[in-house]
Amino acid sequence: MEAVQGASKEEFATCWSLIVKNPYILQLAISAGVGGLLFGYDTGVISGASLYIRDDFEAVEKSTVLQETIVSVTIGAAIIGSAVGGFVNDLYGRKRAILGADIVFAIGAVVMAVAPNPAVLIVGRVLVGLGVGVASVSVPLYISESSPAKIRGALVSTNGLMITGGQFLSYLINLAFTKVQGTWRWMLGVAGIPAAIQLILVIFLPESPRWLYRQNKVDEAVTILERLYSKEEVGHQVAALQEAIESEEKDDKSYKKFLYLLTSPELRPALVAGVGLAVLQQLVGINTVMYYSPTIVQLAGFSSNSVALALSLITSGLNALFSALGMYLIDRTGRRRLAMGSLIGVILSLAMLTTVFNYASKHSPPVAAPQYYGNTTGLMCPSIHHLQAQPWHCYKCIDEGCGFCKGEPSSEGARMLGTCLVKNKTSQHKCHSIHHNSSSWYTLGCPNNLGWLAIMGMSLYICFFAPGMGIVPWAVNSEIYPLKYRGIGGGFSATCLWIANLIVSETFLTLTKTIGVDMAFLMFMGIAMFTLVFVFLFVPETKGMSLEKLEKMLHDLYMDKKNGNSCTASLCYVVKKKYDYSSDKETSGDTHA
Numbered sequence: 001m002e003a004v005q006g007a008s009k010e011e012f013a014t015c016w017s018l019i020v021k022n023p024y025i026l027q028l029a030i031s032a033g034v035g036g037l038l039f040g041y042d043t044g045v046i047s048g049a050s051l052y053i054r055d056d057f058e059a060v061e062k063s064t065v066l067q068e069t070i071v072s073v074t075i076g077a078a079i080i081g082s083a084v085g086g087f088v089n090d091l092y093g094r095k096r097a098i099l100g101a102d103i104v105f106a107i108g109a110v111v112m113a114v115a116p117n118p119a120v121l122i123v124g125r126v127l128v129g130l131g132v133g134v135a136s137v138s139v140p141l142y143i144s145e146s147s148p149a150k151i152r153g154a155l156v157s158t159n160g161l162m163i164t165g166g167q168f169l170s171y172l173i174n175l176a177f178t179k180v181q182g183t184w185r186w187m188l189g190v191a192g193i194p195a196a197i198q199l200i201l202v203i204f205l206p207e208s209p210r211w212l213y214r215q216n217k218v219d220e221a222v223t224i225l226e227r228l229y230s231k232e233e234v235g236h237q238v239a240a241l242q243e244a245i246e247s248e249e250k251d252d253k254s255y256k257k258f259l260y261l262l263t264s265p266e267l268r269p270a271l272v273a274g275v276g277l278a279v280l281q282q283l284v285g286i287n288t289v290m291y292y293s294p295t296i297v298q299l300a301g302f303s304s305n306s307v308a309l310a311l312s313l314i315t316s317g318l319n320a321l322f323s324a325l326g327m328y329l330i331d332r333t334g335r336r337r338l339a340m341g342s343l344i345g346v347i348l349s350l351a352m353l354t355t356v357f358n359y360a361s362k363h364s365p366p367v368a369a370p371q372y373y374g375n376t377t378g379l380m381c382p383s384i385h386h387l388q389a390q391p392w393h394c395y396k397c398i399d400e401g402c403g404f405c406k407g408e409p410s411s412e413g414a415r416m417l418g419t420c421l422v423k424n425k426t427s428q429h430k431c432h433s434i435h436h437n438s439s440s441w442y443t444l445g446c447p448n449n450l451g452w453l454a455i456m457g458m459s460l461y462i463c464f465f466a467p468g469m470g471i472v473p474w475a476v477n478s479e480i481y482p483l484k485y486r487g488i489g490g491g492f493s494a495t496c497l498w499i500a501n502l503i504v505s506e507t508f509l510t511l512t513k514t515i516g517v518d519m520a521f522l523m524f525m526g527i528a529m530f531t532l533v534f535v536f537l538f539v540p541e542t543k544g545m546s547l548e549k550l551e552k553m554l555h556d557l558y559m560d561k562k563n564g565n566s567c568t569a570s571l572c573y574v575v576k577k578k579y580d581y582s583s584d585k586e587t588s589g590d591t592h593a
């Protein structure tokens with residue numbers, strides 16, 4: 001496999017060459033990859049729909065916790081779905097797991113669309129989360145086990161590309177329904193369409209050949225492998241599968257697989273790398289940008305819902321574009337280098353966002369004294385009497401749970417410039433009427449001159465994150481575990497990913513109110529710096545290796561450590577130079593990190 005080692009344009013050319021010669025490979029990846037579309041659509045659509053859900057349900061408007069719950073309850077359900085998904089995959093197969101996820105997701109979409117109150121809406125969000133959780137385990141696993149090793153990374157990345165494509169589609173649909181009656185109901189209900197499409201497509205796809213072989217359905221597995229490989233390669237693949245299964249059968253069966261996965265020293269490097277990448281992918285803050293993108297735009301000083309959605313479309317489009325770039329790069333540069341380069345850019349982008357929001361917090365417009373409120377005195381923020389003791393500014397007004405009305409200087413309107421009013425629709429209408437619709441009503445962020453720099457910082461963050469940390473954790477987790485533990489290992493990593501996702505999404509709005517937006521982004525920057533060190537120390541390069549050779553690498557790393565060579569998985573792989581795992585033969589010094 002010399003072409004794989006070269007990490008050149010030949011790899012990408014090989015990918016397209018195989019697809020042209022064997023369209024079945026592309027059909028398989030796209031059909032399964034619609035699961036990523038479902039995940040991406042739900043991630044993006046709630047960010048825009050939540051703006052209008054607040055308008056329809058007063059209880060949601062008044063409660064930050066309820067807003068966070070509507071966003072994050074799907075993630076909590078996805079945690080359960082991904083935990084169950086690993087076992088479902090191993091017991092019933094990858095195909096049935098995907099079909100089950102589609103059915104549950106479609107039902108959830110319908111429930112959300114007709115929800116008469118926040119409680120029913122939350123039930124729909126739970127069902128969608130269960131479907132997304134199972135799909136997050138099943139789809140990468142299915143694509144990985146049904147793809148030739150030479151292009152496995154590119155095809156697994158199809159799932160990541162479909163996620164970002166779903167996010168971009170959700171923002172387009174959000175904009176399309178902003179003027180339609182029932183806005184958010186249409187936004188959320190449309191999610192049932194791709195679920196139904198995938199259900200139909202997957203019915204006509206075969207099961208994973210590796211899962212079938214493990215179930216002793218050898219003839220079915222060989223038939224599928226013949227559609228993926230040449231006759232010579234099929235023989236090698238079957239032999240490798242047989243060897244892997246025979247090795248597994250020698251294991252001590254007194255251990256339950258999950259317990260063994262958690263406690264086995266031999267599997268620990270894979271578990272640390274896989275789970276660590278999955279968790280840290282979320283803790284660097286990606287889903288604060290994806291779930292709360294329009295909200296962050298408003299925090300940056302853009303008050304209009306429609307403007308916030310339109311500007312969020314920029315970040316979503318960049319996410320899709322640069323994820324496609326990552327699909328090209330992952331089998332060219334490798335998982336490890338791509339992740340590290342991505343993280344360096346993420347750190348710089350978060351530093352920029354921290355600086356911009358810190359400046360904005362220290363230079364927000366002042367609040368006018370009570371004597372300038374005129375006929376809006378009855379709407380004045382209840383805490384405004386403290387103004388005489390200490391001057392207020394816009395952020396202080398918003399922190400007190402009120403709204404800030406910023407108008408253009410003009411006759412009577414000049415008296416209304418920078419007033420702090422009770423946060424409700426009456427105050428919003430009064431603000432606009434006095435200024436003849438030339439004013440802006442702020443309830444999240446404050447007007448400032450650096451808002452566009454914040455949008456630029458968000459865009460750069462996405463440009464760096466998407467091609468690296470956006471897809472590398474999915475690829476690594478779909479290939480780094482031995483066959484016997486691949487379903488459970490992938491499920492456990494996905495479960496940990498969703499727990500981290502839940503923590504971030506459930507706390508972000510509260511965090512911005514507690515320590516400020518600037519400090520929240522500074523915290524994410526610190527985590528990104530830690531992640532960079534983690535990747536360097538614990539994530540080995542897996543580019544171009546067959547799944548069976550990855551198992552051999554883990555075993556060799558374990559034996560080296562057992563024999564006294566104490567080092568991390570990544571550094572062992574770099575320094576020992578004992579095996580060239582991306583070739584078919586043992587060598588003595590050609591291993592590349």
